[in-house]
Amino acid sequence: MNPILDVRHLHVFFDTYGGTVQAVRGVDFTLEKGETLAIVGESGSGKSVTVKALMGLVAKPAGHIPEGEILFEGKDLTKLSDKEMQKIRGKDISMIFQDPMTSLNPTMKVGKQIMESLILHQKLSKSEARNRAVELLDLVGIPDSASRMNQYPHQFSGGMRQRVVIAIALACNPKVLLADEPTTALDVTIQAQILELMKEIQRKMDTSIIFITHDLGVVANVADRVAVMYAGKIVEIGTVDDIFYHPKHPYTWGLLGSMPTVDSEDEKLMAIPGTPPDLINPPKGDPFAARNEYAMQIDLEEEPPMFKVSDTHYAATWLLHDDAPDVEPPEAVKKRMKGIAKGNLSAGKENR
Known part of the structure; x- marks a missing residue:
């Protein structure tokens, strides 16, 4: 079966006064119908730029x-004009942004904001669009939806505003939903409600979702597959079980080791030393080499290919080469993996 989305060797650059920032450098992944792919990594790893490229929202001309x-x-999609992308954006591919207050027009009633895309893309009359907007507010769990259509964003709580943003994103029954850290600005209880809402909507609509997050607890709760990004590249990709129980890249080990579990709340969490590389002048070899305690000489000289671990699991690290020494994850990471197996992931428990 052909994937609904197939990203091949994607590069996204930004021209600045200091030079060209190579924000995304050769990203490859697929998204199947009804699947949730989580993209994780530190700030600046290229996650948000990748999904903005999918929407045709890379700021030009820089x-x-x-x-x-x-x-x-x-x-x-890279060959389409802005006008052609407008027909796809919102209709076939929709996006939920991190902060609902910056996604909503504060001067416009929420009902009208939902109706806009219905009238534009679905060609509904105003009365039809209004009825559909009420249904969407009901779908995302906003009570008394008919009367709340006439309210402004500031009259909603943060969690309710995010539900409105989700309703707008779902208005035209998109085939792909891009969620860029949609729960980061919310408290844990509301976060759990929004995540459960998104899973329920996916079950009903069979929508494919790309979920951007830095929170591995969220990943464990919502994703089918996980792509780990670092310095503009995907360094490991696999199923949730592959990434959480059999991680192969030292960067993935670092992310897991820095994640609290119920069993580790009194322990000191791991920290990844150093900072990500300058993407105006990316390093010659493995971009993670300077922060990797297991780095070998080849890591400084040559970028690793994507090694196949299994049919579903790939990782770009020289540690997977036949001639590499046998290195296992640190004990702190193994403890996290055991904690996840027991269902003791702190963020995951709160999100259930």
Whole structure:
């Protein structure tokens, strides 16, 4: 079966006064119908830029895609004009942004904001669009939806505003939903409600979701597969079980080791030393080498290929080469893996 989205060797660069920032450098992944793919990594790893490229929202002229393809149902989105992308954006591919207050127009009633895309993309009349907007507010769990259509964003709580943003994103029954840290600005209880809402909506609508987050607790709770990004590249990708129980890249070990579990709350969490590389002048070899205690000489000289671990699991680390020494994850990471197996992931427990 062909994937609904197929990203091939995607590069996204930004021209600045200091030089060209290579924000995304050769990203490859697929998204199947009804699947949730989580993309995780530190700030600056290229997660948000990647999904903005999928939406055609890379700021021009500074931002540009010098190389790569984004195939949506076989059509390369990088070759479309802005006008052609407008027909896809919101209708076939929608996005939920991190902060609902910056996503909503504070001067416009929420009902009208939902109705806009219905009238534009679905060609509904105003009365039809209004009825559909009420249904969408009901779907995302906003009580007394008919009367709340006439309220402004400031009259909603943070969690309710995010539900409105989700309703807008779902208005045209998109085939792909891009969620860029949609729960980061919310407290843990509301976060859990929003995550459960998104899973329920996916079950009902069979929507494919790309979920951007730095919170591995969220990943464990919502994703089918996980892509770990570092310095503009995917360094490991696999199923949730592959990444949480059999991680192979030292960067993934660092992310897992820095994640609290119920069993580890009195322990000192791991910290990844150093900072990500300068993407104006990316390093010659493995971009993680300077922060990797297991780095070998080849890591400083040559970028590792994506080694196949299994049919579902791939990682870009020289530690997987036949001639590499046998290195296992640190004990702190093994403890996290055991904690996850027991269901003791702190963020995951709160999100259930």
